[in-house]
């Protein structure tokens with residue numbers, strides 16, 4: 274097909290991938306048109322579901338010829354509206370690219386297509402006796418392509434790093450429709466610019482990721498999960514440092530949760546009892562992975578911390594069911610906050626050493642500005658990343674609360690910057706923070722980003738209106 278005008282695009286797409294994989298009916302495209310939080314909505318020209326890399330490249334070429342923009346979408350679990358159309362684009366859903374292409378246990382590497390869910394990849398690794406360590410509450414639906422494009426973090430970053438650090442190679446369909454075959458399974462490759470890093474965290478603005486080669490690790494022989502009561506975030510940070518000193522590299526997760534966050538879980542999620550009798554203001558879920566020696570070492574280390582008053586109470590899960598119940602509490606905080614109603618979310622990071630001061634200052638400023646505001650603070654404090662979310666006071670109405678978002682954002686993001694942090698630790702910018710970032714990134718940095726965008730996507734058709742402030746559209 275050469276140069277079809279826009280009206281010919283749909284028939285051309287249908288010829289390429291088949292009528293069943295080109296959705297145009299409002300009821301069929303509805304699930305793709307709104308984001309997980311229900312904040313963003315846009316009607317695409319159509320939804321296309323290619324099943325092979327060549328089909329993806331064909332779709333991209335057809336859209337280029339018709340000068341129609343593309344929105345890539347994986348599991349649609351993103352939290353910044355990055356996968357939601359603005360309107361009129363071709364939404365390319367990658368979920369049919371879901372094959373595990375290769376597992377190389379000796380090289381500790383797995384090659385998967387980008388529409389595989391994270392859970393599918395974890396399971397394929399487990400089948401080969403290996404661990405793929407990325408873990409998110411959304412792992413049953415979130416895809417590898419989405420994980421890569423948002424450089425997802427999750428609960429194991431402390432030990433294994435973000436998606437960026439877990440990636441060895443990529444296969445990408447470029448905005449021109451060319452395919453970059455970059456699926457190298459090497460730990461060392463110093464042959465110029467490391468191009469895969471451009472596409473990781475690019476939120477689909479530079480190309481469509483179709484496959485990835487990812488790192489695998491040995492499976493831990495023993496895991497211990499504990500639930501701790503701490504006085505405040507400062508003591509949580511000290512507890513983390515002490516545990517890492519006494520138990521080396523075995524701390525694989527360290528999640529801080531406020532009583533407000535856990536209160537919402539208790540209220541909205543059935544069968545999620547809190548492990549501790551008394552509910553302290555701050556609680557921590559900590560996971561250790563290593564050898565069977567942890568069975569003795571973990572209780573000893575926790576006892577020592579209790580004796581010096583850093584933790585006031587602790588429960589160690591005695592079996593997998595108890596450990597899973599603890600994780601269920603942590604993983605249901607986002608869902609519980611969603612059921613509670615509208616929220617203003619801040620996915621921020623600061624240096625771990627400055628986390629406690631940041632939380633104290635932000636709490637003070639926000640509660641002074643918005644009396645009765647509920648601060649739902651929780652997250653990966655070991656990575657210096659918390660979800661500093663806000664739920665409205667019980668008496669305020671939704672419209673007034675939403676209207677206060679710019680002021681709340683200004684307070685939180687200015688403070689984050691003062692503390693040397695980032696206004697998006699792991700969820701990306703999408704539509705939500707695309708304009709906000711212009712305030713916090715230098716013009717030098719923004720210009721370099723725009724130069725990269727222009728070089729790879731000169732016509733600005735890849736996911737317009739996301740990530741970069743004032744590009745095309």
Ligand SMILES: Cc1cc2nc3c(=O)[nH]c(=O)nc-3n(C[C@H](O)[C@H](O)[C@H](O)COP(=O)(O)OP(=O)(O)OC[C@H]3O[C@@H](n4cnc5c(N)ncnc54)[C@H](O)[C@@H]3O)c2cc1C
Nearest residue numbers: 347348349350351355416418419420422425426427477482
């Ligand atoms: C309950 C819950 C818990 C979560 N917990 C975490 C967490 O702990 N850590 C974390 O980092 N995130 C978390 N998230 C956010 C989300 O799950 C991640 O951002 C995830 O990586 C998105 O994957 P997805 O397949 O759903 O991507 P989508 O939402 O479909 O897309 C996200 C972005 O990636 C782009 N994209 C998707 N696929 C491709 C592709 N193949 N090629 C190019 N671009 C593509 C989209 O255009 C969009 O910009 C959570 C979300 C929920 C709902």
